Amino acid sequence: MTATAADPTVETARRTGNRGWRRFRRHRLAMIGVACILLLVLACVAGPWLLPFDDLRIDMRARFAPPLTGWHLFGTDPLGRDLCARLLMAGRISLSVAFAAMVISTIVGSAVGVVAGYYGRAVGAVLMRLVDAMLCFPAVFLLLTLAALLKPDPITITLIIAATSWMEVARVVESQIRTLRERDFTLAAEMMGASDARIMVDELLRNAIGPIVVAATLTVARAILMEAYISFLGYGIQPPTASWGNMLNNAQQYLTSAPWLALVPGIAITLAVTSFNFIGDGLRDALDARLES
Amino acid sequence: MAQFLFGRALQSLLLLWLVSMIGFAVLHLTPGGPLSQFALVPGMTQARLAEIAHEMGLDRSLPVQYWEWASRLLTGDWGRSYRDQSPVLDVIGSHLFATLELMATAILIAVLLGVWIGVMGAVRRYSFADMLATVGAMVALSIPTFWFGLVVIYIFSVRLQWLPAGNMYTVGDGSLLDFLHHLIAPALVLALVEVAVWSRYMRASMIDVINQDYIRTARAKGLPEKRVLIRHALRNALLPMITLAGLELPTLLGGALVTETVFTWPGMGRLFLDSLGYRDYPVVMGILMVSALLVLLGNLLADILCAVADPRIRLD
Amino acid sequence: MTDAPILEVRDLAVTFRGEGGAVTVVNDVSFSVRRGETLALVGESGSGKSVTSLAVLRLLPPAPRCTIAGSVRFIGHDGRSRELLQLDPEAMRAVRGDEISMIFQEPMTSLNPVHRIGDQIAEAVTYHRGLGRKQALARAEELLELVGIPEPRRRLAAYPHHLSGGMRQRVMIAMALACDPSLLIADEPTTALDVTVQAGIIDLLKSLQAKTGMAIIFVTHNLGVVAEIADSVMVMYAGRIVERGDSVGLLQRPRMPYTQGLLRSVPRIDRLDFGGGVLPAIPGSVPDPGRLPPGCSFHPRCGHARPGACDAAVPALEEADGRVVRCLRWREIEAAGA
Numbered sequence: 001m002t003a004t005a006a007d008p009t010v011e012t013a014r015r016t017g018n019r020g021w022r023r024f025r026r027h028r029l030a031m032i033g034v035a036c037i038l039l040l041v042l043a044c045v046a047g048p049w050l051l052p053f054d055d056l057r058i059d060m061r062a063r064f065a066p067p068l069t070g071w072h073l074f075g076t077d078p079l080g081r082d083l084c085a086r087l088l089m090a091g092r093i094s095l096s097v098a099f100a101a102m103v104i105s106t107i108v109g110s111a112v113g114v115v116a117g118y119y120g121r122a123v124g125a126v127l128m129r130l131v132d133a134m135l136c137f138p139a140v141f142l143l144l145t146l147a148a149l150l151k152p153d154p155i156t157i158t159l160i161i162a163a164t165s166w167m168e169v170a171r172v173v174e175s176q177i178r179t180l181r182e183r184d185f186t187l188a189a190e191m192m193g194a195s196d197a198r199i200m201v202d203e204l205l206r207n208a209i210g211p212i213v214v215a216a217t218l219t220v221a222r223a224i225l226m227e228a229y230i231s232f233l234g235y236g237i238q239p240p241t242a243s244w245g246n247m248l249n250n251a252q253q254y255l256t257s258a259p260w261l262a263l264v265p266g267i268a269i270t271l272a273v274t275s276f277n278f279i280g281d282g283l284r285d286a287l288d289a290r291l292e293s
Numbered sequence: 294m295a296q297f298l299f300g301r302a303l304q305s306l307l308l309l310w311l312v313s314m315i316g317f318a319v320l321h322l323t324p325g326g327p328l329s330q331f332a333l334v335p336g337m338t339q340a341r342l343a344e345i346a347h348e349m350g351l352d353r354s355l356p357v358q359y360w361e362w363a364s365r366l367l368t369g370d371w372g373r374s375y376r377d378q379s380p381v382l383d384v385i386g387s388h389l390f391a392t393l394e395l396m397a398t399a400i401l402i403a404v405l406l407g408v409w410i411g412v413m414g415a416v417r418r419y420s421f422a423d424m425l426a427t428v429g430a431m432v433a434l435s436i437p438t439f440w441f442g443l444v445v446i447y448i449f450s451v452r453l454q455w456l457p458a459g460n461m462y463t464v465g466d467g468s469l470l471d472f473l474h475h476l477i478a479p480a481l482v483l484a485l486v487e488v489a490v491w492s493r494y495m496r497a498s499m500i501d502v503i504n505q506d507y508i509r510t511a512r513a514k515g516l517p518e519k520r521v522l523i524r525h526a527l528r529n530a531l532l533p534m535i536t537l538a539g540l541e542l543p544t545l546l547g548g549a550l551v552t553e554t555v556f557t558w559p560g561m562g563r564l565f566l567d568s569l570g571y572r573d574y575p576v577v578m579g580i581l582m583v584s585a586l587l588v589l590l591g592n593l594l595a596d597i598l599c600a601v602a603d604p605r606i607r608l609d
Numbered sequence: 610m611t612d613a614p615i616l617e618v619r620d621l622a623v624t625f626r627g628e629g630g631a632v633t634v635v636n637d638v639s640f641s642v643r644r645g646e647t648l649a650l651v652g653e654s655g656s657g658k659s660v661t662s663l664a665v666l667r668l669l670p671p672a673p674r675c676t677i678a679g680s681v682r683f684i685g686h687d688g689r690s691r692e693l694l695q696l697d698p699e700a701m702r703a704v705r706g707d708e709i710s711m712i713f714q715e716p717m718t719s720l721n722p723v724h725r726i727g728d729q730i731a732e733a734v735t736y737h738r739g740l741g742r743k744q745a746l747a748r749a750e751e752l753l754e755l756v757g758i759p760e761p762r763r764r765l766a767a768y769p770h771h772l773s774g775g776m777r778q779r780v781m782i783a784m785a786l787a788c789d790p791s792l793l794i795a796d797e798p799t800t801a802l803d804v805t806v807q808a809g810i811i812d813l814l815k816s817l818q819a820k821t822g823m824a825i826i827f828v829t830h831n832l833g834v835v836a837e838i839a840d841s842v843m844v845m846y847a848g849r850i851v852e853r854g855d856s857v858g859l860l861q862r863p864r865m866p867y868t869q870g871l872l873r874s875v876p877r878i879d880r881l882d883f884g885g886g887v888l889p890a891i892p893g894s895v896p897d898p899g900r901l902p903p904g905c906s907f908h909p910r911c912g913h914a915r916p917g918a919c920d921a922a923v924p925a926l927e928e929a930d931g932r933v934v935r936c937l938r939w940r941e942i943e944a945a946g947a
Binding site: 129132133134138139140142144146149150221225228229235251256259263266269274281 | 304307308311312314315319322323428431432434435436437439440443444446447451542543544546547548550551554565566569572577578580581584585588589
């Protein structure tokens with residue numbers, strides 16, 4: 001009486017992929033995060049058209065209106081502009097800057113990480129020490145210095161945020177690649193004569209996608225915060241372009257008289273960052289489950 | 294251990310060198326270039342600057358410039374502030390202590406709270422309290438520190454009038470109590486993010502340790518659970534936290550900058566912003582380098598502590 | 610060996626509750642151990658032998674994750690018989706490390722890496738006997754000597770990572786013996802060690818047993834070790850006892866096909882057949898405790914299984930000449946094979 005074991009490889013692969021997605025969907029907080037982000041993005045993109053007020057419309061009679069005054073959902077600012085409209089327009093800037101910064105830093109970080117992880121030894125060590133050295137500088141300090149020295153337009157801001165965010169991605173990618181390097185499929189590709197570049201991109205990066213996505217998600221969260229920090233301090237996005245950060249800068253002096261001016265953008269930032277963090281967490285859990293099986 | 298320390302010291306030196314190169318690169322972006330730190334008078338003309346540069350022999354190649362700059366830093370000459378000509382190191386030095394006080398208090402709060410919450414979460418996994426702590430930590434990580442500071446000021450200074458809205462001392466009063474009264478709000482605000490980070494890592498570390506075989510052995514010896522948790526589990530779970538402290542230094546410094554701004558705390562962070570506003574680049578660059586050095590030293594210190602605390606490293 | 614068993618286990622059943630439901634990993638297990646006796650608990654991975662040994666000391670996760678049913682009666686130092694499964698946590702902790710001790714499989718990870726050896730041994734003494742630090746360390750030194758560790762005084766200050774696997778296992782034994790337990794549970798203590806080191810540990814246990822008269826429950830999958838050390842043997846499969854009896858009899862003439870298969874699959878130096886024969890392995894694999902085959906759990910892998918009977922109901926344990934078997938056809942098989 002022999003018991004035969006079914007061939008596990010193909011079936012397991014499919015099942016673990018599904019299991020990963022199922023786990024992610026079950027992670028309620030992550031799903032809430034996804035929902036929130038989708039709503040936020042939708043609101044920022046489509047919202048301003050649907051709102052009764054234009055964000056630039058100055059109305060001196062309605063200045064400093066607290067939330068829920070008339071049609072002003074969140075109230076108005078010192079110039080009588082509708083806070084909700086301003087919030088959504090600012091959201092466009094803040095979110096796009098963060099997203100763009102994430103893309104750039106993910107590409108740069110992955111490139112550095114893959115090269116460092118693949119070649120190892122001297123090249124890897126030097127690259128990773130460079131990453132360590134960059135990480136010695138507190139991000140805020142470096143960001144502010146660069147922002148003060150260069151032009152403070154949204155593109156530059158995006159670039160410098162990316163310049164201070166790629167290191168985390170590089171670290172994650174490098175450690176992943178280092179483990180993947182020793183796996184059978186890498187060695188097989190090498191033996192088949194594939195070029196270094198091909199191995200790095202086709203084999204290694206493709207298998208490191210999971211952790212890269214997690215790192216990217218967390219990078220967006222961080223980028224939103226970084227933009228808020230430097231804009232709040234006056235070195236980020238400059239008025240009249242609104243961003244959540246510089247809205248808070250203006251709100252500071254009216255803290256006692258019109259607290260909603262500070263509360264609303266802050267809540268928006270917190271909401272966006274929390275959502276991305278939850279999503280990143282959920283993705284990480286789903287990945288762990290996949291790796292376990 | 295000597296071998297370990299030697300290795301770490303070498304690594305730190307390498308990092309120091311790389312850090313200085315990065316600093317030098319940033320310096321190139323300042324008007325007047327890297328050696329404007331040492332140029333005396335603000336509002337100097339381009340012509341005069343070029344003269345000085347030539348005098349210092351510094352329109353030469355990059356490596357020479359770097360060498361000049363680095364050796365000056367090493368000898369303690371960090372240039373002079375544009376604002377009042379005082380040596381940069383002195384200016385920074387007079388503000389450094391306030392920042393360190395703030396950071397130390399925040400770390401203390403963060404460690405105590407973070408460890409407590411983390412251990413509780415690990416021991417009572419998936420309980421309501423644990424879930425609350427986990428979600429709470431995530432939210433806390435996502436709150437912009439400065440905004441939280443504003444909220445705290447609004448609630449505790451404006452509304453409740455319990456705490457002062459800023460500064461380190463009330464004019465006329467320099468007592469310890471007054472100092473503490475002013476310290477508590479900024480320290481708590483700065484600690485928020487750190488409590489979140491610490492509690493999450495502590496929880497993970499504790500869970501990891503509790504699942505180890507030697508905990509099962511301790512229980513098999515019939516020891517009370519509290520002793521198992523504290524003397525056996527915690528003692529091991531705290532080890533990675535030392536490394537974490539080092540890794541969190543940059544975040545802490547950045548947070549300190551922002552907190553000092555919101556609470557007008559007279560520390561290095563606020564000095565940084567003020568100097569930035571005045572375009573006082575020597576001071577700005579000086580603080581940038583000092584902060585990187587602090588991080589470097591802090592990490593080295595953490596590694597040494599790790600070696601001391603972990604017999605596996607210590608006695609090899 | 611004296612008469613009354615110091616440990617008597619009846620109808621032990623252990624159930625784990627997880628996301629996928631409840632799984633019973635140990636079912637209908639009964640056995641007893643007498644003073645000075647060594648009982649070997651034999652089985653492959655997944656047989657439930659380790660869980661059984663952990664259940665005696667209640668070192669399993671608490672309810673609702675894990676529930677233990679049945680009875681575990683133990684006669685302690687004071688001569689009184691107690692039901693271990695009913696003891697409150699405080700009383701149970703008093704038993705652990707004092708009257709019943711346990712050593713585990715992985716000496717490399719079973720000792721706390723940040724505490725000195727001496728302290729770890731002394732801890733048990735301090736807690737159960739209330740001795741002061743100096744006295745406890747003196748006792749620790751005694752114990753290190755007893756288990757054959759050279760330069761015991763110096764070793765007291767050593768950390769676990771300074772010692773080899775075999776030495777660490779000796780330290781574990783020293784720790785277990787600290788309070789003179791009447792029962793030592795050894796969960797695969799030699800599995801992770803080299804063969805030569807294994808022999809040393811087994812000899813040590815035997816001599817310690819001779820000296821102190823303690824009983825030993827020795828959990829293992831290695832039949833060679835069983836032959837060396839056990840007085841009685843209990844074979845487990847898929848969470849149930851399939852055979853139990855005195856070691857000589859059981860190893861020479863096993864009744865249950867599974868035991869027979871196990872014995873046949875042990876490479877033996879006197880049966881070497883260079884390049885000629887095939888080492889007979891039991892075909893198939895151990896079933897998942899959550900998905901046991903109907904009837905006798907072993908029947909899909911058994912060469913003697915009779916359809917209609919062996920796959921219908923779980924056979925009961927039959928007793929014959931002091932041995933116990935869970936097999937419907939054992940008499941026929943014995944008659945045919947003899």
